[in-house]
Amino acid sequence: MTPEQLSTAIVGALTDLVDSGALTLPDAVPASVVVERPKSKEHGDYATNVALQLAKKAGLPPRDLAGLLADRLRATEGIAAVDIAGPGFLNITVEAAAQGALAAQIVEAGAAYGGSDLMAGEKVNLEFVSANPTGPIHLGGTRWAAVGDALGRIFEASGADVTREYYFNDHGAQIDRFSTSLLASAKGEPTPEDGYGGAYIADIAQQVMQTEPRVLDLPDDEAQEVFRSVGVNLMFDEIKQKLHEFGVDFDVYFHENNLHESGAVKRAVERLTDLGNTYEKDGALWLSTEQFGDDKDRVIIKSDGKGAYLSGDLAYYLDKRERGFDRCLIMLGADHHGYVGRMMAMCAAFGDKPGENLEILIGQMVNLLSDGQPLRMSKRAGTVVRHDDLVDAIGVDASRYALARYTSDTTIDIDLDLWAKQTNDNPVFYVQYAHARLASILRNAADLGLSAARGDAFDPSLLSHEKEGDLLRALAEFPRVVAAAAQLREPHRVARYLEDTASSFHKFYDACRVLPMGDEEPAPIHAARLLLVEATKTVIANGLHLLGVSAPERM
Template identity: 50%
Template structure:
């Protein structure tokens, strides 16, 4: 019996009690069950009597007494005890608890998926680095977390589109092109330009695509260089993200917003909503009407749109494309964007508490990381991947909340020891796969499953952690916190290692294969599945061997 199944069974008991006239109360769609602090108190506990007792006009303990008899009749429930003011402690019989192992194996990759966010249509924008240079350490954390958040959202039933906003408009693109032009002609880096060996590499690619580029005038060359260097740099960004296990569904061009008239259309639409003013030749959006600290200029007095005007057009584009929920993942230096983006949503007629969510991530650092030889003044993501490995980076970034600053210790990540979290979890998966292979070589097959044989205390612990996995995934999605998955995998790994040391899957050479061996193989393989599914949600591989 999974925790979700037990939750549904308790809700059914509540409805039966209401129908029988035991009490009158609105039955919640979901009843929360959790592990008691001490396993001596049972397998699962619920405080539903404390939540509903007063609403039913009863002392919580009396409410618990009325419910306990019905709970005891649930198939698979061995006993129900009432503790304190009305906590219900539930103990499952061994067969009901152990049945979970077969459920997980049969569900396979689907185990852990849930429908908590079914019907939600989400656009997630993250990374969105300027296409004027390689991805660097500042983009690393959001690349990992953004992708993992998208994965847990999809696992919880949401329809998710990963989107990368390409900042390919504005003067920085002209400076970028001029930097490549100067390098092609042996000139110094222009004021405010881009240094680094990668500019020379881009120049070489431009030259291969357009051999006569050096013969063009500056005026004629800049548009050509701008386009060719931009395409080459964006290709490099996509390749680096792919090496990091991150794929985007949509790459959306800021330049397209301007060239298609979307910016002007956005201003007109906001004006129709009644929140636009014309002051001294400029066009303003009254974002202070919705909690912003100051109003924002959309069109300058000289007729040039601001970056905020492009933000407005981009937001309305997402709305027009049917994304009811828009999640923005921004860096630590973007706190000021939260209120203005929420005010923009409100001005567009949306609910800023439902239709837009802005997540701010804190900075990360890596001890001993060196500046890129290619870029010269930054730490490139590609160098971090080559140095530490994508798995180690992804897992390390995934196991901390986004709003907590963090420093990665490379020496720790290189150790094949239990104090290295990614090794600890990956090794548990590899160990479980090796145990499965070894068992099958000794004639153990999953031909028999007798859940009552899984009664060892380490088996109870392992099953409880496996059973909580779907609810952990749902919570990770709801709170946008994939670190919940990482931390839970560490609990599963620890419980597995303890079980492995106490309970043999394959018999000793002198012992016959028994049903307990066959049944334990189910539990072993169920653990493999949960570890693989969880690592997949973090964008981390589940190795067969280590």
């Protein structure tokens, strides 16, 4: 029996009490009830404070309402006991058979277990990474690649229609500096004062000259344009390849330059003007963002007639909404924190709901440690520690898991020595090893001619050991963990859950013999435990998949 099934049972008990006249609830029966695993095993398998929450509305002391509910729940199939604790908590003990039945339900659901329709019908545009194509991906971009892709997977498991989008910044001053840096490198000149350094600039400059052997014969302005067009494409191809190798691919690569060439900026400005949210001042056109919560109004068209930086954001947001996205979620680095207010004001100026139609997540910095010391900046990148410095040191799986394991709004230090270890101290190894061990048990069973119980051959009441119960309750939590990760935009909840569940499995395996030993005859308990093993393997594989991490069969 899962927490969701218990919630349904409690809602049913409340409904029966209201229908019979034994209880009055002016605001109607709640659609669901929070059911949690208590910290102490003496408090049963599950607990709820629903009586405390509803007592005032019902006009009853909490313990009296708890007593009414307890009487109804005790008659519910699958519930072994209901106790009232403290001021009105309900502690519920589930029958072994009802709890054990979950193993069969998980195996039957397979890859779908953990999913829900929480976000069904929601069309989400998830924009992340969007690193400028002026250099290799830095660690901030790598963090968003891991977190963003995991969030997309979690949204999809929750029923959403997700489009992963990369905003390709191919317009503006940073591209000018990039192309002048390439030209200077090709001519053997020093890096311009505001240009880009690093060995990668020389690499790309050489590739451009191989593609266009006569480029240096051109006047500087024409040569720079060649370095711009060819060099940006080369850099962006490398970024896309690195992300692909990291297991992250995008559905849409949106070019910023298109906004300016297609008239999208003009259309966005006209829309805002029609809504009465722009005005002219000092020869410029301003957006009235202060009235929507920004700290001041913003220029969108400068006095020279050129669009201000915000004009591109206006056009891009409107374009997403016109493409039919209900929710536009953008992931930005910590240096963009001050930008959130104006973006939300922009959303409101279009008549949309900030936080609903537009969401912005801010990610903090990532530091790499080796031998306890911060890793030095990359010579190739020139100014930053880059994506490859992490992946080359610990691999894709450990990198993705490590980056998704923490809340995005905290700075993290990744100890390369720890994450490279093939020991249980390494969180991703610990979880992956649990999956490999589960796979090994099932292979060994097959070698003995044994298989997990199926259908009527499965007696869930046999899974009555304390450690079996602990593991089953852990498996039952997975759908709620995934739902919470989706609602709170926190993939790290899945990672931490997997570590806890791997621990519950190892404790179960140490206490409960799954396969017969020696000349021992196979018994129904072995088949039942094999089904529990298969269910656990399914859950860990599903969780790792949500994080974009492999689930190895052997280690």
